[in-house]
Amino acid sequence: MSDFAKLAEAVFRGNAVSVKDLTQRFVDSGDDPMDIISQGLLAGMDIVSPKFKAGEMFVPEVMMSAKALSEGMKIVKPLITDKDLSVAKTIIIGTVAGDLHDIGKNLVVMILESGGFNVVDLGVDVAPAKFVAAIKEHDAKIVGMSALLTTTMLNMKETIDLINEEGLRDQVKILVGGAPVNKSFADQIGADGYCADAMAAKEMATKLFS
Amino acid sequence: MLIIGELINSSRKAINEAVENSDAEYIKKIALEQVEAGADYLDVNCGTRVFNEVETMEWLVNTIQEVAEVPLCIDSPNPKALEAGLALCKYGQPMINSINDERERFEAVLPLVLKYKAKVVALCMDDTGMPETADDRLRVVKSLYTKLKNNGVPDEDMYFDPLVKPISSVDTAGMEVLETIKAIKAQYPDVHFMCGLSNVSYGLPNRKILNRLFVVQTMTLGMDGYILNPTDKGMMGTIAGSQALLGKDSYCMNYLSAHRKGIYEE
Numbered sequence A: 001m002s003d004f005a006k007l008a009e010a011v012f013r014g015n016a017v018s019v020k021d022l023t024q025r026f027v028d029s030g031d032d033p034m035d036i037i038s039q040g041l042l043a044g045m046d047i048v049s050p051k052f053k054a055g056e057m058f059v060p061e062v063m064m065s066a067k068a069l070s071e072g073m074k075i076v077k078p079l080i081t082d083k084d085l086s087v088a089k090t091i092i093i094g095t096v097a098g099d100l101h102d103i104g105k106n107l108v109v110m111i112l113e114s115g116g117f118n119v120v121d122l123g124v125d126v127a128p129a130k131f132v133a134a135i136k137e138h139d140a141k142i143v144g145m146s147a148l149l150t151t152t153m154l155n156m157k158e159t160i161d162l163i164n165e166e167g168l169r170d171q172v173k174i175l176v177g178g179a180p181v182n183k184s185f186a187d188q189i190g191a192d193g194y195c196a197d198a199m200a201a202k203e204m205a206t207k208l209f210s
Numbered sequence B: 001m002l003i004i005g006e007l008i009n010s011s012r013k014a015i016n017e018a019v020e021n022s023d024a025e026y027i028k029k030i031a032l033e034q035v036e037a038g039a040d041y042l043d044v045n046c047g048t049r050v051f052n053e054v055e056t057m058e059w060l061v062n063t064i065q066e067v068a069e070v071p072l073c074i075d076s077p078n079p080k081a082l083e084a085g086l087a088l089c090k091y092g093q094p095m096i097n098s099i100n101d102e103r104e105r106f107e108a109v110l111p112l113v114l115k116y117k118a119k120v121v122a123l124c125m126d127d128t129g130m131p132e133t134a135d136d137r138l139r140v141v142k143s144l145y146t147k148l149k150n151n152g153v154p155d156e157d158m159y160f161d162p163l164v165k166p167i168s169s170v171d172t173a174g175m176e177v178l179e180t181i182k183a184i185k186a187q188y189p190d191v192h193f194m195c196g197l198s199n200v201s202y203g204l205p206n207r208k209i210l211n212r213l214f215v216v217q218t219m220t221l222g223m224d225g226y227i228l229n230p231t232d233k234g235m236m237g238t239i240a241g242s243q244a245l246l247g248k249d250s251y252c253m254n255y256l257s258a259h260r261k262g263i264y265e266e
Helices: A003-013 A016-028 A033-053 A059-079 A103-114 A128-138 A154-165 A183-188 A198-209 B013-020 B024-036 B053-067 B079-088 B103-115 B134-150 B173-187 B207-220 B233-245 B250-260
Strands: A090-095 A118-121 A142-146 A173-177 B002-005 B041-045 B072-075 B095-101 B119-126 B158-161 B225-228
Touching: A003 A016, A003 A033, A003 A059, A016 A033, A016 A059, A033 A059, A033 A103, A033 A198, A059 A103, A090 A103, A090 A128, A103 A118, A103 A142, A103 A198, A128 A142, A128 A154, A142 A154, A142 A198, A154 A173, A173 A198, B002 B024, B013 B024, B013 B053, B024 B041, B024 B053, B041 B053, B041 B095, B053 B072, B053 B079, B072 B079, B079 B103, B095 B103, B095 B134, B103 B134, B119 B134, B134 B158, B134 B173, B173 B207, B207 B233, B233 B250
Parallel strands: A090 A118, A090 A142, A142 A173, B002 B041, B002 B225, B041 B072, B072 B095, B095 B119, B119 B158
Antiparallel strands: none
């Protein structure tokens, strides 16, 4: 097993201590930070993602892997320039105004980060204006919105309407998800896509950026 | 024990299709199946029909009542849809699902509780958001209980929902609920409980097993109301068995009739 494969394995196992240790060793021995990320850290999540999708791994395990991944990222991220990190692949994400649910949204964030996307997580109860401000600030190409309540679903529409008014609609693709949301609702409010789960979000985002 | 059948909910694909096609026969069939399986109340939720929720609610309530003479649990965050459903309820004491301690929601729903003398599901959440700990929940329970009581809602019409979260995301999610039940039971012995518990197993394999275990654990501490799929024989059998074991089934009659209905033959 190559050394990077060991790091990938540690991410897959959700072993944060070992991930930290290995990442630091690669950094100390002068390995390229981008290689550490792509061949070690993200390669580990690439083992996790399909297993999660296939029902062989479960939410707590994915969370452990994501935690391990982020421990490694903390060490390497300061070493790389923005140019290296795919700035173009920025995704803004948040739970819409009035809605405080974050479990599903956080899972999507983890899976997207594991796909190498630069995810700007605005948190929960995000007002339309905040989405708009973030699109401008980060020059984002994708916006992801989550809603878990039938009362807050329509705030997705509000947000899309404001993005329209601000003249940003052509710049971004809008993806929506959450328990009460479905494809026909997504179409109705003028979103570009409906994501049934975190893996679907990753696949759709990957397609949109390719 | 109060069982609310949860199947008439437009977020379920088959129900949404029935609503779109005005397929009254399908709605009636699901209503009857739930009653025959032992549901005391039927939940009616069409919250996903955001553009015509009120009309849909009226149609569903009328359709259900053509075949099922049971009380209904009118389920919506929208006071207009609640009122539309409540006004049409013909059988028994209706239930409202739900009120919580968010100021706006409370003020909009309380008048309906009083007007229709309804039972009410009270969610343990307020303007500060979703509760984390048992203490968070109890703070909301205290505030809600006091306000409902002061407005004349009897204790036995209050059904507190402790809000069940997935243990796959928060290790202690199950324990927080158990502690909440225990504390509510100690402080407000006459109120009831209501919860949809399948959330507890989200993200994990063998969800049915976890759900059944959680029913037993929560019942042991005093939980006495569930909103669930009553046609799930495993779950209904677990509840009947648990009731008998907890000494709440005189001469084990309910357990035995569940047995004779074939609930335990899986």
